[in-house]
Amino acid sequence: MTGPVRQQAMRENNLGVVLRSIAEHGAVSRAAIAAATGLTKATVSSLVDELDRAGLVADGGAVGNVVGRPGQAVRLNPDGPVGVGLEINIDYLVCCVVDLAGHQRHLEVRLADNRTRPHGEVLDEAAELLAQGMRAAGRQPVAGLVAAVPGLVTAQRGALVAAPNLDWPELEVAEELTRRIGRSSPVVSVQNEANLAALGEFWFGGKPELADFIHVSGEIGIGAGVVVAGELFRGRHGFAGELGHVMVSVDGERCRCGALGCLEQVAGQEAILRAAGLPTTTGTSLGTPEGRWPSSSNWPGRGSPRPSRRSSRPGPRWAWPWRAWSTCWTRPLSCWAACSPSWRPGWRGRSAPNWTGGCSARAGPICAWRCPGWGGRPLCAAPRAR
Ligand SMILES: [Zn+2]
Missing domain, CATH: 3.30.420.40 (ATPase, nucleotide binding domain)
Known part of the structure; x- marks a missing residue:
């Protein structure tokens, strides 16, 4: 890397450092940014001016100690991009x-x-x-x-x-x-x-110190996001979080992917409805983005939910999906397809109930x-x- 290019890259890096510091602290003085980042006050002022010209930051009002002249804070610009x-x-x-x-x-x-x-x-x-x-x-x-x-x-x-x-x-x-x-x-x-x-959970979940975790989200489908050292871990081919189609029951329900007994067929929303004896063809009227869950007694012509035959079965053996899933982190699509041996692109989905939840x-x-x-x-x- 040549000298000017290296300098440009370093400046871009420092712009990112300063912008992140402002994002983390809210309205903050240039002196406080310098203290937090280790950059000199002169460098911080120059970088903040550049961010200001780009419309990314705005005046954050006066800040200061009891003693001395108040400084001018800077904050992210809500009227920016x-x-x-x-x-x-x-x-x-x-x-x-x-x-x-x-x-x-x-x-x-x-x-x-x-x-x-x-x-x-x-x-x-x-x-x-x-x-x-x-x-x-x-x-x-x-x-x-x-x-x-x-x-x-x-x-x-x-x-x-x-x-x-x-x-x-x-x-x-x-x-x-x-x-x-x-x-x-x-x-x-x-x-x-x-x-x-x-x-989203990592950045806005209120626990920035939790930099290593797996976030499992379940609606009709089940998926997971793996965060390692504050970075999204996608695995070799980008499919590290594909948890929903790991087989957990060899004689389970047929999944949309074509396989039998995928985790989604045990713990997905439709599977839960089936296990509760609720209808599975009610479409999106079941829920709303606000997450309202209608009382089962309101279902036309139905009484209390009754457990289905399958609900009395032992739960999934959790070590099994974990072991199978974790191997998919480093293997290509063929592994995912292997988890779903009868997967076929031409499969047609059935009409089924829907909820909506997280976004x-x-x-x-x-x-x-x-x-x-x-x-x-x-x-x-x-x-x-x-
Ligand atoms: Zn499946």
Whole structure:
């Protein structure tokens, strides 16, 4: 690396360090940033000026000690760039816009059974939601667009390799969405929804000291995000969190992926409904994004839920899925397919009940933050002060 290039890279790195420090501390003085980062006050002032010119920070009011002249604080600019997040899930679409300060500026949720619709129709509506989100941003520039999808997303290309719960083929979802919203818009990036949910918990869960954990999210499908040393662990091929299709019962229910006894067929929402003796064809009316769970006594023509025959069986042997799942971290798609031996792309999903719960789109905008100020890397890649 040549001298000027190295200097530029170092400045970009320091811009990221200062911006992260401001994000972590809220309204903070330049002197406090210098103390927290180890940079000189002069360097911090120069970097803050550059962030200000980029519209990323704003005046944070006066701060100071009892003794001495008050200083001027700086904070993230809530009127600066925004991120747009989209989630395509099995029974809903959701889009939100979040500003740099973390305020939600726009939220649109649409309930629909996306298994019963052609993928092109779902992508059309998803792109419409994205366009609506960008319009809601108004004069604030859109820094990035991130789409969360319930399927296998490759680490290298960000392509959707398989989404058995949606029965979608291998698809360049990012390209499809970008083409639909127009080439002049920021490029859409695609991530697995469980991975984004894990990052959301890490960044906003209130426990920043927990840098190593596995976040398991369960709706109709079950997925997991693995965070190691504060970074998302995707495994060799990007499928490290694929927990839902690990077989836990050799004579279990047939899964949408084609295999028998996947974890989703034991612990997924539909499986729980079946075990409770509740109808499994009630669609999205079962729940709302607010998570309301209707009383079983309100079901037309039904009394109290009765346990099904299967509910009396022993629970899954948890060591088994863990062992099988962990081997998938380092193995390619063929391993995932091996976990689901009869997986076949042409399988058609059944009409089934849907709930809606947590929203990976909340984490999406955070991954969307890209700014020339730190080399176009996402905020999550901005270095932490050591
Ligand atoms: Zn499966």
